[in-house]
Amino acid sequence: MSGVGGEELEWWKGDHNVNTQSIIAALDAEIAKLQNARKLLALNGKVDVIVSKHVAKNATAKKVKKRILSPEARARIAEGQRKRWAAVRKNAK
Secondary structure: OOOOOHHHHHHHHOOOOOOHHHHHHHHHHHHHHHHHHHHHHHOOOOOOHHHHHHHHHHHHHOOOOOOOOOHHHHHHHHHHHHHHHHHHHHHHO
């Protein structure tokens, strides 16, 4: 194999069960992170308004919606916990 990589890529000739699409996607994500970090470093501490808005937008977009239980579900969970604690107390005697 000649060209980029040369001898280092000789092991890749065989048939491998590698999901190349997921590897490429992971590499693209890392490249995007590194490019954003480079932009911030290139500003020499002077944060551009556009970059800071972009970072703030990404930070708020990752918030997880709070999950709410119904009163019936809370009652079932509470009853189950009471039964578990009752069994613990009974075995402790």
